[in-house]
Amino acid sequence: MSNTPDDRKYAESHEWAFLDNDGTIRVGITDHAQQALGDLVFVELPEVGQSVGKGDECSVVESVKAASDIYSPVSGEIIAVNDSLEDSPEAVNEAPYDDGWLFVIQPVDASELDELMDADAYQQSIDEE
Amino acid sequence: MTKQTILNNAHRELGARMVDFGGWDMPVNYGSQIDEHHEVRNAVGMFDVSHMTVVDVSGQQAKPFLQYLLANDVAKLERQGKALYSCMLNEDAGIIDDLIVYFLDDENYRLVVNASTRDKDLAWIEQQAESFEVSIDERANLAMIAVQGPKARQKVCPILPERLGMSAAEIKPFSACWFGEWFVGRTGYTGEDGFEIMLPEDKALGFWRQLLEVGVKPCGLGARDTLRLEAGMNLYGQDMDETKNPLESGLAWTISWSPAERDFIGKAALETIKQQTNNDKFVGLLLEDKGVLRGHQQVVLEDGSVGEITSGGYSPTMERSIALARVPATIGEQCKIDIRGKLKNASVVKPCFVRQGAVQIKL
Structure with missing residues (x-):
């Protein structure tokens, strides 16, 4: 069974x-x-x-x-990447929603998030696969 | 409709992730593929390989038939139970399949061919058999379990039917023994010691459960692929097919040229190809930069000519990326690999990276 926290949006x-509280958007892949x-075994991050x-x-x-x-879920500028994945890509397997994050975007328009799915809709979409 | 082996439910109960593999619904992993890989290198793991095709060849002319059908020479098999790896070629020396042939006696041989090539293999073998006194019997009612790793023998021998367990403990690598419908070959596709066990389908689930009970870890086709890649063993359909000959597939060693009077299918074409000077080479690659080598990536030589990776991936044992590649013979010790438009550095090595738990190349 996969885990889908309801504090974020899904593509x-x-x-x-x-x-995040500061208006930036952290991105990773789902469980x-x-x-x-x-x-x-390898993650190629953006600049x-x-x-x-x-x-x-x-990415x-x-x-x-x-x-x-990996596709960017919103438009903006990459302001941080998770360099630690270079040596430990397995963090994405172990903690996809925490230590396994990929990059942070300063969005042009945070309302683009509204076009993404919420946790229930995403869970439903993967259950149908 | 995908085909299922007799162990399909057992895989699902163990939580396997199933994939379509050449028309068969097979486990790719049961959890971490890397853990499964290490288990085989360091201890013991088991694979359901019941999808593979077992074909018995019998009759007065079984030996001359196979001497004609296969590029390697079954006359090398003198001791009962001995096994031989060979290519089966077409007239142009293209590889129809690679297989293992076991010598049971002068009139009985057993072939194990790939699952994905079953239909064309059987059609070809039957067509060639028309001019020989042989019968060809596919043994679709046999299951097959490969138990591989340094601890495979100590786990398997005690739980085999009694007399077979004693014989299995005695057999040398690349040999087999059998009792009734049970057949045990000390062969495999991982570069480790171990057995490939053929047994009646109605016995397979019980034997699989016994192996689980004695601590043999189930492993999927994912680990099987990384293990065989590290061992430098070719995969049919990726590293060779009917458009490629053994000389450009790292399989020259499997062609038996002597005795010179033996004719086999593809021999004349091979003799012509052998005289050419521009044949491609089959090499191993070790990625020096970060990234992962994959099949179909382009290999760029120092002189600007190009080749292609046939199988690539991540080596859990070396924690590096490795590959098998077909390249122009002018290749030196270094080359570049085009990974998504960027040229990465790789060194050229013998295509045997890991055997019996030990890394064979300089890192």
């Missing part, structure tokens, strides 16, 4: 987006996604300062099985 492509990918559009490929996670593109 169809299995990223989560968490709106469902990490289970489907299997053990992660800090890079501009991304909603839906842009901006790649590679598991023992395959490489998978």
Whole structure:
């Protein structure tokens, strides 16, 4: 069974987006996604300062099985990346919603979050898969 | 409709993640694939490989038939139970399949061929058999469990049917013994010691449960793939197919050229190919930069010519990325790999990375 916390929003492509108190958006992949990918062995992160559009490929996670593109759930600028994943990509498997975060975006328009799914809708979409 | 092995429910009960593998519903992992990989390298793991195709070849002309059908020579098999790895070629020397043949006696041999190639293999074998006094029997009613790892023998021998357990403890690597419908080969696809056990389907679930009880960890096809890649063993459909010959697939050692008077399918084409000077080479690659090598990535040589990765991935034992690749013969000790448009550094090594738990190349 996969875990889907209700304090954040979800994209169809299995990223989560968490709106922090300072207005920035932290992004990672869901528990469902990490289970489907299997053990992660490499994460290619975006550059800090890079501009991304909603839906842009901006990162790649590679598991023992395959490489998978990560899409930005909102538009904005990358202001931080989780460098610790370079040495311990398994953190994404172990704690996808915490230590396994990928990057932080300063959004152009935080209302883009409203277009994403809430936890119930996301859970329903993966149950139907 | 995907096909299921007799152990399908047992995999689901163990929480396996199932995938379609060549038309079969098979477990890719039961949890962490990397843990399963380490378990086989360090202790013992088991794989349901009942999807593989077992074909018995029998009759007065079984031996001359197989000498003609296969690029390796079954005449090398002198001791009962001995096994041989071979390619089965078409007239152009393209690889129809790779297989293991076991010598039971002069009139009885057992072949184990790939699951994904079953239909074309059987059609080819039956077609070639028309001019020989042989019968070809697919043994679809046998299950097959591979138990692999340094502790495989000590776990398996005590729980085999009694007389078979004693024989299994005695057999040498690449040999087999059998009793009734049970057949135990000291063979595998991981680079570790172990057995591949064929047994009647109605005995498979009980034996699988016994193996679980004595602490043998179930492992999926995911770990099987990383283990065979580390061992430098080719995977049919990725590292070779009908458009590739053994000489450009790292399998020259499996062609038996002597005795010269033996004719086999594909021999004439191979002789022509052997005379050419521009044949591709089959090599191992070790990624020096960060990233993961994958099948179909382009290999760029120092002289600008290009080759292709046929299988690539992450090596849990070396904690590095490795690959098998088909490249121009001009390749040196270093090359570049195109990973999503960026050129990464790799070194060229012999395509055997890990055997019996030990890393074989310099890191």
